[in-house]
Amino acid sequence: MSFTDELADVGDPIWDAVVDHPMVERLGEGTLDEAPFRYWVRQDYVYLVEYARVFALGAANAPDLERMGTFAELLDATINTEMDLHREYAAEFGISEAELEATDPSPTTRAYTDFLVRVAATGTFGDLVAALLPCMWGFHETAVRLDERGRPDHEQYAAWIEMYVGEEFADLAEWCKDLMDDVAADATAAERERYRDIFETSARYEYRFWDAAWREEEWSV
Numbered sequence: 001m002s003f004t005d006e007l008a009d010v011g012d013p014i015w016d017a018v019v020d021h022p023m024v025e026r027l028g029e030g031t032l033d034e035a036p037f038r039y040w041v042r043q044d045y046v047y048l049v050e051y052a053r054v055f056a057l058g059a060a061n062a063p064d065l066e067r068m069g070t071f072a073e074l075l076d077a078t079i080n081t082e083m084d085l086h087r088e089y090a091a092e093f094g095i096s097e098a099e100l101e102a103t104d105p106s107p108t109t110r111a112y113t114d115f116l117v118r119v120a121a122t123g124t125f126g127d128l129v130a131a132l133l134p135c136m137w138g139f140h141e142t143a144v145r146l147d148e149r150g151r152p153d154h155e156q157y158a159a160w161i162e163m164y165v166g167e168e169f170a171d172l173a174e175w176c177k178d179l180m181d182d183v184a185a186d187a188t189a190a191e192r193e194r195y196r197d198i199f200e201t202s203a204r205y206e207y208r209f210w211d212a213a214w215r216e217e218e219w220s221v
């Protein structure tokens, strides 16, 4: 049994909860109000900036040139391709680039991205991979599960599923799982336990990120 097979026991119930959350369930059915989705699009833009920072830290901490190069490519792809696509996608919901840039992180976005960046900046390379894995694996799993229920009539929601179920994101999820397995193969039992905890925290934040959008969460004061 690989280490990521063990992590699947932690992740699976969380991905199940994600697809059963009303925000995601309605996205999959095409019945989701656009207001919480617009909120999600804006918060995800903020998230992607910090996510890119994790790739930069991954390149800085990578133990060999090959992995350093892959993290550098992911940084480039996120900043120069995924964020362009995100801006185009946001425009379809009437959200301008200026509005994306002016978005303040919600409490959950702040907490999740601070967690990711803290682990990436102060932890080991294995800690960083464990923190990143739910972002790649969880999104792909969510899209796969929604796709199994059938594509919605809503054009943009169907495009969301199509993007994350597609080959590029499937390959990214596999790459990150292989990387986790490689790192875990040389780790002590205590390190693997720590990777499991970090993975679980990130996966829980993935759920909270959808829930915050559903509630259009704001700071209380």
Ligand SMILES: Cc1ncc(CN)c(N)n1
Binding pocket: 044, 047, 134, 135, 136, 139, 206, 209
């Ligand atoms: C919150 C979140 N998690 C993961 C992904 C996939 N890159 C994303 N765009 N947003």
